[in-house]
Amino acid sequence: MRTARLTALLAALAVMALLAGCAPQIPVRDPEAVSRVWSVLRPRTSETDRITARFSLQVETPDNTGRLVGQLWGYSSSLVRLDLSSGTGATVAMIRETPELWTAFIPSENTAYRHPKAQAGLALFRIPVPFDARQIGSLMAGDLTPVVGGEYAAVHGTKEGLIRFEFPGGEVARMDAAENLETLVLTGRGGWTLTCEKPYVLPAFPDRQLYDKFTFSSPRDGKAVLRVKSLEPGGQWQASDLDLALPRDVQWMRITAKPQYN
Numbered sequence: 001m002r003t004a005r006l007t008a009l010l011a012a013l014a015v016m017a018l019l020a021g022c023a024p025q026i027p028v029r030d031p032e033a034v035s036r037v038w039s040v041l042r043p044r045t046s047e048t049d050r051i052t053a054r055f056s057l058q059v060e061t062p063d064n065t066g067r068l069v070g071q072l073w074g075y076s077s078s079l080v081r082l083d084l085s086s087g088t089g090a091t092v093a094m095i096r097e098t099p100e101l102w103t104a105f106i107p108s109e110n111t112a113y114r115h116p117k118a119q120a121g122l123a124l125f126r127i128p129v130p131f132d133a134r135q136i137g138s139l140m141a142g143d144l145t146p147v148v149g150g151e152y153a154a155v156h157g158t159k160e161g162l163i164r165f166e167f168p169g170g171e172v173a174r175m176d177a178a179e180n181l182e183t184l185v186l187t188g189r190g191g192w193t194l195t196c197e198k199p200y201v202l203p204a205f206p207d208r209q210l211y212d213k214f215t216f217s218s219p220r221d222g223k224a225v226l227r228v229k230s231l232e233p234g235g236q237w238q239a240s241d242l243d244l245a246l247p248r249d250v251q252w253m254r255i256t257a258k259p260q261y262n
Helices: 002-021 031-041 118-125 133-140
Strands: 051-060 065-075 079-086 091-097 102-106 111-115 154-157 163-166 172-177 184-188 193-200 210-218 222-232 251-253
Touching: 031 163, 051 133, 065 133, 079 133, 091 118, 091 133, 102 118, 111 118, 133 210, 133 222
Parallel strands: 111 251
Antiparallel strands: 051 065, 051 222, 065 079, 079 091, 091 102, 102 111, 154 163, 163 172, 172 184, 184 193, 193 210, 210 222
């Protein structure tokens, strides 16, 4: 008798799971908004596009809480320099990043690190941000292409009236956007989320949706809030300013930490 009841219960659960999996998806309220939102978030760019930005980063992790100030300049698609300073103004790290090599200099220790993968290097600082410097630069400039990757695999609505884009691979699993782009939330496959808030526009970045505040949250690694202080498509820097000048007696250290986000 018990066996029959258990079999019936399992069968009922299987049917419920099947019905849930086959539940119809919510249609997008305005289908034309899909292409409009997608094109705004992935604008046309050039390898020669320059960027200069300043931002603050408030970090809250299980091991550390603090505030950093960042200065970023370069070409988001190829070469970026990023300097991080403490709230008191002391330089914490000077970083140079290309698609092939991540290099960082820690002035207070006179040590330098390098690694083919930027995320492996950034893990040294225990900052709960799932993107490298080039992706952060593009994100601040309103270009999500380096973040979400290629085309989406599916799109549908949510009960909150948002447009949900789902991606077949990469770090980002889905992206929920309001039709007017007032809100934008990215969810990673590792459980992290990125909430883009306080939208604004700049004449220097036409046809782009910019955000003033980015909140990264991870149940494992903590939280980081990035606030844009200034942004411009250029800047008063020369090509030589992208180089990382290291002292002759700098000590090269090996990176053994694994990237936080896989």
